[in-house]
Amino acid sequence: xxxxxxxxxxxxxxxxxxxxxxxxxxxxxxxxxxxxxxxxxxxxxxxxxxxxxxxxxxxxxxxxxxxxxxxxxxxxxxxxxxxxxxxxxxxxxxxxxxxxxxxxxxxxxxxxxxxxxxxxxxxxxxxxxxxxxxxxxxxxxxxxxxxxxxxxxxxxxxxxxxxxxxxxxxxxxxxxxxxxxxxxxxxxxxxxxxxxxxxxxxxxxxxxxxxxxxxxxxxxxxxxxxxxxxxxxxxxxxxxxxxxxxxxxxxxxxxxxxxxxxxxxxxxxxxxxxxxxxxxxxxxxxxxxxxxxxxxxxxxxxxxxxxxxx
Amino acid sequence: xxxxxxxxxxxxxxxxxxxxxxxxxxxxxxxxxxxxxxxxxxxxxxxxxxxxxxxxxxxxxxxxxxxxxxxxxxxxxxxxxxxxxxxxxxxxxxxxxxxxxxxxxxxxxxxxxxxxxxxxxxxxxxxxxxxxxxxxxxxxxxxxxxxxxxxxxxxxxxxxxxxxxxxxxxxxxxxxxxxxxxxxxxxxxxxxxxxxxxxxxxxxxxxxxxxxxxxxxxxxxxxxxxxxxxxxxxxxxxxxxxxxxxxxxxxxxxxxxxxxxxxxxxxxxxxxxxxxxxxxxxxxxxxxxxxxxxxxxxxxxxxxxxxxxx
Amino acid sequence: xxxxxxxxxxxxxxxxxxxxxxxxxxxxxxxxxxxxxxxxxxxxxxxxxxxxxxxxxxxxxxxxxxxxxxxxxxxxxxxxxxxxxxxxxxxxxxxxxxxxxxxxxxxxxxxxxxxxxxxxxxxxxxxxxxxxxxxxxxxxxxxxxxxxxxxxxxxxxxxxxxxxxxxxxxxxxxxxxxxxxxxxxxxxxxxxxxxxxxxxxxxxxxxxxxxxxxxxxxxxxxxxxxxxxxxxxxxxxxxxxxxxxxxxxxxxxxxxxxxxxxxxxxxxxxxxxxxxxxxxxxxxxxxxxxxxxxxxxxxxxxxxxxxxxx
Numbered sequence: 022x023x024x025x026x027x028x029x030x031x032x033x034x035x036x037x038x039x040x041x042x043x044x045x046x047x048x049x050x051x052x053x054x055x056x057x058x059x060x061x062x063x064x065x066x067x068x069x070x071x072x073x074x075x076x077x078x079x080x081x082x083x084x085x086x087x088x089x090x091x092x093x094x095x096x097x098x099x100x101x102x103x104x105x106x107x108x109x110x111x112x113x114x115x116x117x118x119x120x121x122x123x124x125x126x127x128x129x130x131x132x133x134x135x136x137x138x139x140x141x142x143x144x145x146x147x148x149x150x151x152x153x154x155x156x157x158x159x160x161x162x163x164x165x166x167x168x169x170x171x172x173x174x175x176x177x178x179x180x181x182x183x184x185x186x187x188x189x190x191x192x193x194x195x196x197x198x199x200x201x202x203x204x205x206x207x208x209x210x211x212x213x214x215x216x217x218x219x220x221x222x223x224x225x226x227x228x229x230x231x232x233x234x235x236x237x238x239x240x241x242x243x244x245x246x247x248x249x250x251x252x253x254x255x256x257x258x259x260x261x262x263x264x265x266x267x268x269x270x271x272x273x274x275x276x277x278x279x280x281x282x283x284x285x286x287x288x289x290x291x292x293x294x295x296x297x298x299x300x301x302x303x304x305x306x307x308x309x310x311x312x313x314x315x316x317x318x319x320x321x322x323x324x325x326x327x328x329x330x331x
Numbered sequence: 332x333x334x335x336x337x338x339x340x341x342x343x344x345x346x347x348x349x350x351x352x353x354x355x356x357x358x359x360x361x362x363x364x365x366x367x368x369x370x371x372x373x374x375x376x377x378x379x380x381x382x383x384x385x386x387x388x389x390x391x392x393x394x395x396x397x398x399x400x401x402x403x404x405x406x407x408x409x410x411x412x413x414x415x416x417x418x419x420x421x422x423x424x425x426x427x428x429x430x431x432x433x434x435x436x437x438x439x440x441x442x443x444x445x446x447x448x449x450x451x452x453x454x455x456x457x458x459x460x461x462x463x464x465x466x467x468x469x470x471x472x473x474x475x476x477x478x479x480x481x482x483x484x485x486x487x488x489x490x491x492x493x494x495x496x497x498x499x500x501x502x503x504x505x506x507x508x509x510x511x512x513x514x515x516x517x518x519x520x521x522x523x524x525x526x527x528x529x530x531x532x533x534x535x536x537x538x539x540x541x542x543x544x545x546x547x548x549x550x551x552x553x554x555x556x557x558x559x560x561x562x563x564x565x566x567x568x569x570x571x572x573x574x575x576x577x578x579x580x581x582x583x584x585x586x587x588x589x590x591x592x593x594x595x596x597x598x599x600x601x602x603x604x605x606x607x608x609x610x611x612x613x614x615x616x617x618x619x620x621x622x623x624x625x626x627x628x629x630x631x632x633x634x635x636x637x638x639x640x641x
Numbered sequence: 642x643x644x645x646x647x648x649x650x651x652x653x654x655x656x657x658x659x660x661x662x663x664x665x666x667x668x669x670x671x672x673x674x675x676x677x678x679x680x681x682x683x684x685x686x687x688x689x690x691x692x693x694x695x696x697x698x699x700x701x702x703x704x705x706x707x708x709x710x711x712x713x714x715x716x717x718x719x720x721x722x723x724x725x726x727x728x729x730x731x732x733x734x735x736x737x738x739x740x741x742x743x744x745x746x747x748x749x750x751x752x753x754x755x756x757x758x759x760x761x762x763x764x765x766x767x768x769x770x771x772x773x774x775x776x777x778x779x780x781x782x783x784x785x786x787x788x789x790x791x792x793x794x795x796x797x798x799x800x801x802x803x804x805x806x807x808x809x810x811x812x813x814x815x816x817x818x819x820x821x822x823x824x825x826x827x828x829x830x831x832x833x834x835x836x837x838x839x840x841x842x843x844x845x846x847x848x849x850x851x852x853x854x855x856x857x858x859x860x861x862x863x864x865x866x867x868x869x870x871x872x873x874x875x876x877x878x879x880x881x882x883x884x885x886x887x888x889x890x891x892x893x894x895x896x897x898x899x900x901x902x903x904x905x906x907x908x909x910x911x912x913x914x915x916x917x918x919x920x921x922x923x924x925x926x927x928x929x930x931x932x933x934x935x936x937x938x939x940x941x942x943x944x945x946x947x948x949x950x951x
Contacts, residue, residue, distance in 0.1 A: 052845055103818075104813045104818050117788075128454075144748075144764055144766065144782075161766040162782060164471050164526075166470075167427040179766075179786070180527070180800060180802045182527060182548075185470070185488040185525065188565060193411055196543050196561050199417065200413065201417060201424060203423075213806075215805065215806075217490070225362055225363055226362075238808075239837075239859065239879070241548050251815055253810065255881065256863065257877070257879040259585050274879050274881050277584055277585040279584070292915060293897050295603035295619045307623065307624075308621055309917070310928045312914050315909075315911065315925035315927045318929075319927070322931045326931055326933070328941065438746070438764075456762075456781040456782065474799040492837060495858065496835075498835065498855070500873065501724045505889055506831075508724050508727050510723065511734055513671065527800065529836045535672055551894075569877040569895050571912070599935075604932050605895070608932070616933065616934060617934075617939070618930045618931055620930045631948065631949045
C-alpha cells in the first residue's frame with residue numbers, strides 16, 4: 022500500500038541518521054528482517070535476531086552505530102533503530118485517518134467543544150460539555166458521553182466508549198438501586214485507546230488517564246480509576262473501580278486488577294494475572310496456573326484439592 | 332456539573348429523612364468523606380471509613396440514625412444512607428439521557444414496537460419484531476437484533492449488542508456448519524446493561540435476564556443463558572451457552588462460567604475465577620492463582636510441574 | 642417466529658434423508674428433545690440424551706440410521722443429525738439478514754470494492770481499498786478499516802471492528818512512540834466473526850484468518866496473527882500479536898494466548914487457560930486453578946505461598 026519512494030540519502034536526512042552505501046538507492050516500502058526484499062527498509066535492535074543479519078534480503082537496514090559492522094549492505098545508523106523505523110514508515114506509507122473536521126454524520130452536542138484541528142470520524146457521538154483537544158483522532162463509531170475531556174493528540178479507535186456510567190449500585194433489600202454517576206473522564210495528551218475499549222465516567226470525581234497512556238483493544242477501565250503517565254495496557258485487561266495504577270507500568274493482556282487498589286510506578290503485570298492486593302514495589306508480578314496437557318493438569322488439580330484436606 | 336442547589340431541610344423532605352443542623356444550609360453538589368467540602372453532601376455507611384468522620388469537610392452528611400452521635404455537623408438521618416445519597420445525587424445533578432422518543436438517526440424496523448416513553452439514542456438499530464418497553468433508555472449505538480423483548484425501565488449503554496447469533500455449529504467432516512439461531516432474547520424490568528456488552532439470542536429457546544439484573548461493561552452472555560433476578564455481574568465476565576445462574580448472585584470481574592451449568596441462588600464468584608462445575612450451595616467460590624513477584628511465581632510453578640511427575 | 646410449515650415427506654426430500662411414519666405430518670418449528678411438542682422437529686446425536694428418547698414429545702426426530710430402533714415416532718434418518726437439523730431450521734425459519742446491497746446509511750469508501758451480492762447493514766463503515774466478497778453479510782454497525790479483504794460468505798456481527806491499528810510502540814526514553822501499522826487484514830471464505838470482536842491490522846504483513854474460521858463474540862486478535870482453517874474460538878479469547886494458530890483447533894472461552902507463539906494443528910485449549918509457550922503436539926491443554934469454596938481456596942493459596950519459601 023506504499024505510494025511513495027525515497028532514496029537512502031533522503032531517508033537519512035529525514036531521520037537525522039548517518040548512512041552508508043548507495044545514496045540513490047530507492048526504498049518503496051518496509052519489511053522485517055525475515056521477509057524483507059530489495060527496495061525495502063527494515064531495522065535491527067533485538068539481539069535474538071542477529072543470525073538473520075547474514076541472510077536478510079532487505080535493501081536498507083537501520084541499526085545502531087555500535088552495530089555498524091554487523092551488516093554490509095545499505096544502512097542507516099541511528100541510536101534508536103525502532104523509533105527511526107517508525108519514522109520511516111510514516112514517510113513511506115499513506116495515513117488513513119478521518120479528515121480534519123467533523124464528519125457530516127458525526128453528532129456533536131452544541132455544548133461540546135471540538136478543536137478545529139481534530140479529526141472526528143463517521144457516526145461518532147459526542148455528548149454535552151465534552152471537549153476534544155487539538156489534533157485528536159476519533160475513528161468511526163466512537164461514543165463520547167457528556168463531560169469527557171480529551172487533551173491534545175488523543176487517538177481513539179472504532180467502537181470505543183468513553184464516559185458510560187460506572188457500575189455503581191446501592192444494595193437495598195435484595196435489589197440494586199442505581200447510584201447516579203456524576204463524575205467525568207479526563208484523558209491526557211498523546212493517549213491512544215483501542216477498538217471497543219470502554220472507560221467509565223467517575224462516580225463523583227473523574228476517571229483519569231495520564232499523558233501518554235496507551236490502551237489496546239477491549240480494555241475495561243472502571244469508574245474513578247487513575248492511570249499514571251506512559252503506562253501501557255495490553256488487550257482484554259480489566260481494571261475495577263477506584264484503582265490507581267502508577268506511571269510507566271506495563272499490564273499484560275487479559276490481566277485483571279481488582280478495585281480500590283494502588284499499584285506503584287514501574288510495575289509489570291504478566292498477562293492473565295489477577296491482582297487482588299496493593300503493589301508497593303516496582304518489578305514484575307505474575308499469577309497464572311501453569312498450562313499443561315489436560316491429563317497432567319487434571320492430576321495436579323486433583324493433588325491440590327487433596328492437599329487442602331490434609 | 333451540578334446545576335441545582337437545595338437546602339438541608341429541602342433535602343430532608345425529599346429524602347424522607349430526619350435532619351439536624353442548619354436547615355437553610357445550601358448544598359450544591361456531592362462528594363466523598365475524603366474529598367468533601369463546604370456545600371457538599373456525602374454519606375457514611377462503611378465502618379472502615381469511621382476515622383474520616385472526624386476530619387471530613389463535608390457540609391452535610393447522611394448517616395444511619397444509630398450513628399447519629401458520630402458526626403456533629405449538618406446531618407441527614409436515614410436507615411439506608413447510600414440509597415438516600417443516590418437519591419440526593421439524582422436531585423442535585425442533571426441527567427444526560429437521550430430524549431424521550433426515537434432519535435432521527437435511529438433505525439427501528441416497522442414490525443418492532445417501541446413504547447412512547449422510551450428514549451432511543453442516536454444510531455441505535457432495532458430489528459424486526461423486537462419490543463422496547465416503557466421508560467427504557469437505549470444510549471447511542473446500541474444494536475437490538477430481531478426478536479428481542481425489553482421490559483420496562485431497561486437501560487442499555489452504548490455499543491451493546493443484543494440478539495446476535497449464538498455460537499452454534501455442527502461439526503461435519505472437519506468443518507463447521509452453522510446452526511441457525513432461531514430463539515430470541517428476553518430482558519426483565521429494571522435491567523441495566525453496560526457498554527459493549529453482548530447478549531446472544533437463543534438457539535431454539537430464548538436467552539433470558541431476570542428482573543433487576545445488572546450487567547457491567549464488556550460482558551458476554553452466550554445463547555440460552557438464564558440469569559436470575561437481581562444478580563449483578565461485573566465487567567469482562569463471560570458466561571457460555573445454556574448456563575443458568577440463580578437469583579441474587581454476584582459475579583466478580585473477568586470471571587468465566589462454562590456452558591451448560593447450573594449455579595444456584597445467592598452465589599458469589601470471585602473475580603477472575605473460572606467455574607467449570609455446577610454450584611448447588613450458596614456461598615463464595617474462588618479459583619485464582621496467587622499473584623507473586625515473578626521470580627517467586629516461577630519457582631512455585633516449577634514446583635507444581637515437578638509435583639505432577641512425582 | 643416460524644412462518645412456514647413443511648410435511649415430514651417434504652423435509653425428508655429437502656434434507657436428502659429417509660423417513661418413517663406419517664409422511665403428511667406437518668412440522669412448523671423446532672425444539673430440543675426436552676422441550677419439543679407435537680408439530681416440532683428435533684434431533685438426537687448425543688448419547689447422554691438417550692434417556693430423553695422415551696419421554697420426548699417431539700413430533701419428528703432426526704437420528705442416525707444406526708439409531709433407528711431407539712425411537713418409534715415420525716423420524717428422519719440422516720448420518721449427520723445435527724447438520725440435517727441445521728438444514729431443517731434454515732427451511733422452517735425466516736432469516737433476518739441485512740438486505741442484499743449497501744444500506745443507505747452505510748459508508749463505503751469510493752476505493753473499496755463490495756460484491757453485488759453482499760449484504761451491508763446500517764451504519765457499517767468500509768475504508769479505502771477494502772474488499773468485501775460475494776455473499777458476505779455485515780450486520781449493522783460493523784467497522785472495516787482500510788486495506789481489509791473479505792473472501793466469500795464472510796459473516797460479521799454487529800460492533801465488530803476489523804483493521805484497527807495493532808498495539809505497536811517503540812519505547813523511547815520512558816515514552817511510547819507509535820509504530821505505524823501498515824499491514825492489512827485477510828479473512829478467508831466462510832469465516833464468521835461475532836459481535837464486538839476486534840481483529841487488528843498487521844504491522845507490516847497482514848493479519849490472516851483462514852477459511853472456515855469461526856470467532857465468537859468479544860474476541861481480540863492482535864496484529865499479524867495467523868489463524869488456521871476451520872479453527873473455532875469461543876467468546877472473550879485474546880490472542881496477542883504475531884501468534885500462529887494451526888488448523889482445526891478449538892480455543893475455549895476466555896483463553897488467552899501470548900504473542901509470537903506457534904500452536905500446531907488440532908490443539909484444544911480449555912476455557913480460561915493462559916498459553917505462554919509454543920504447542921507442538923496435538924491434544925488438549927489446560928491451565929486453570931481449581932475453583933473451590935472461598936475458605937478452602939484461601940487455605941490452599943496460603944499453602945502454596947508457604948511452599949515457595951520452604
